[in-house]
Amino acid sequence: MLADAILKSTLAVKIVILILFSFSILVWSLIIHNLIFFKNVEKKDSEFIDSFWSGGIKELLSYRRYDEFYPSSIAQVVEEVIANFKRGKDITKDEIRRIINQEVKIVTERLSRFQFIYAIVSSSAPFIGLFGTVWGIMHSFHQIGKMGKAGLEVVAPGISEALFTTAMGLFAAIPAVMAYNFFQNKIRKVVSRMEFFISEFELYLTKNAQRDKAFQEIEPEKYEV
Secondary structure: OHHHHHHHOOHHHHHHHHHHHHHHHHHHHHHHHHHHHHHHHHHHHHHHHHHHHHOOHHHHOOHHHHHHHOOOHHHHHHHHHHHHHHOOOOOOHHHHHHHHHHHHHHHHHHHOOOHHHHHHHHHHHHHHHHHHHHHHHHHHHHHHHHHOOOOHHHHHHHHHHHHHHHHHHHHHHHHHHHHHHHHHHHHHHHHHHHHHHHHHHHHHHHHHOOOOHHHHOOOOOOOOO
16 A cells, blocks of 8 residues: 555655655664674774783784774774884874874764764755655645545545655654764764773873884784774
């Protein structure tokens, strides 16, 4: 019955339904992707922190080990800081802080790269559904004028279109709003954990690692993000 109603609906309503259905599929796909991604980030961050503080500095700062901790946000920041040491420059405490802040910003942007999609869907889907609602009601009035009567068989198709597009708009928008808030909280937790570790790491560098020989024996290798 629902499929027949959609097939018999007007072209404008079909387009609205297609857009909202696409929004819904996109949002749920991103939700599943982000749930898996943030679970891996948290897991690899914990593994990197444990390995970093329990292992030797020479072994743990080897660039060949970073791929083991992908997609750890902490590992990415540490890798870039060590890369600057490896370039052989005399790096001051302010320079270390600048590099860290820059990498934290890059990592935060990577973690937040899908948030704008949730925001767009949550803000636009109800209004797209509302457009379908208005169009369905207009269609009902058009049918009344065409048939010259206002029976249920005349207005029901248009009203059903209107109600269905409203429901579709909410069905797409509500998960998007919930996902945005949920993953925004996840991002805050990851960034907070990263900043806490980095503050300890920065303190270690400024005290012990300005020209440590361990850095000179490391072979650089690109860390993909």
